[in-house]
Amino acid sequence: MQAALDTLTTARDTTIALLDTAAAQAVATQQPEGLDRIMLADDKLPVVLAVVLVIWIGLLFLLFRTDRRISRLERELKD
Amino acid sequence: MDWLHGAQAVFLKDARLELRTRFALNALGLFVAAALVLLRFALGDTAVDAPTAAALLWIVIVFAATVGLGRAFVLEEERGTVLLLRLTLRPSAVYLGKLAFNVALTLALNAAAALVFLVLVAPAVHAPGLFAATLALGAIGLAGATTLLSAIIARTASSGPLLAVLSFPILIPLLFFAVQATRLAFEPGATWAAAETDLLGLVGYGGVMITASVLLFDYVWRD
């Protein structure tokens, strides 16, 4: 019974590995762990999201800095 | 001719002052010796292969140069002789004189560093000629890149570590060529032909740095 279950699990794993070529190619048939599991899902689309988010946050940072300088400028004008 | 005489005069003045006190030479020599002794202690009895040896040697040289070469123009500021130089000589003559002195100083530095390095770390030098040529060309490149920068830092209030900060990113190409050529000299079967691109790179780097410095020095020098 246990042996049959094992064979079944192995068969399922093989099928998943075959279907999920992303994981198969990325980490030679090893199940990705931790960060890789999130980032390598959906054909690595999360990587694109991460990159776009980083750029967005960087531009936001510039925006806030510029905003602060305008505020300071306005304060000085009022004096 | 007047112009060359001016450069020569600046060089001779600096050389004479240096030989009177030997401050820069002693400081640089001690810096290099101490750094290499520290290096030897840190290495323990680890054997050093050719690429590592080349990298270590040039790191020590670059650090020593950024510590020791910053004084050329700072001294003039401290003694208050800048104004006289400005009045009597054309900027390019001052630059060339200082450059010549720095090249001489760096050549001495490189020779000392190489000697101590050969004794303490003892890499096998398979092409002594190539090794010497790399050290000489590297000295010209180092002096060419740092002389203008030392003129810049002489005008700042606190020169401290500024020369190192300004010169490291600029010295990276020099470091690449010099380490590569030195590595080749340390490896068995070293030939001049193998190091040709690196030596040409060193020559080109020195040439470009000195040309750019001559063109830009005017703006740093005048008030």
Added chain:
Amino acid sequence: MPTPDRDTLILPRYGVGWRVFTIVAAVWMTVVLCLGFLGQIAKLPILEHSARNLYFHVPMWFVLMIGFLLTGYHSLRYLTTGRRLHDVRAEQAAVVATVFGVLGFITGTIWARFTWYAGTNVWWNADPRQVMVVIQLLICGAYFVLRGALEDERLQARLAAVYALFALTTMPFLLYVLPRRMASLHPGAEGNPAFSEMDIAPEMRWVFYAAVIGFFLLFGWIYTLRVRIRAAELRLAERRQDPLTV
């Protein structure tokens, strides 16, 4: 060099033309974002969907280079004309280029981590392009340190301009040396032709060009805002010094 006086800080008026530019830039970037996520891409192993990063990561690097070249151009103009506006432009171009450079560096590291180094847990592998960006950022950092070390405004502007131009002369060496000295996985390295994705899916090329233009527009926008603010700050400081003459 002519003596810099206060009217060299006066900027052109930013009127209707500028308003049109900002609208074009905004719409353009929005379209690029949509195309970047929805457009056809070449499905390659290892890259997969992350090939879309071509549109978002690569332009960062272009902006860093062009931004620093702009610093060099305005530095040269400052040295020849002595107009303070050129100094303001040079400094602000360096600031915005540095921010884009840092973004390019971070995004490139993330992208590489989950493609070339997937499963190895490697973030940094001293790839020539990574080293190149770090060197460029070090130069930008040194440029700002130098500016901070000089009190006198004119001296600061002049020496910073000299340093920017001096640093720019080492660029050809870096571009020549680095790719030859270090093995690379980056597209464009030997045996790894640049943008092979685009040969497979030609439509990617057009989105890529549009993205590059879009990020340049964005750079121009932010840069112009910062130049205007900096010029206003300096003029205000001047007015405070001698309120009667202005």
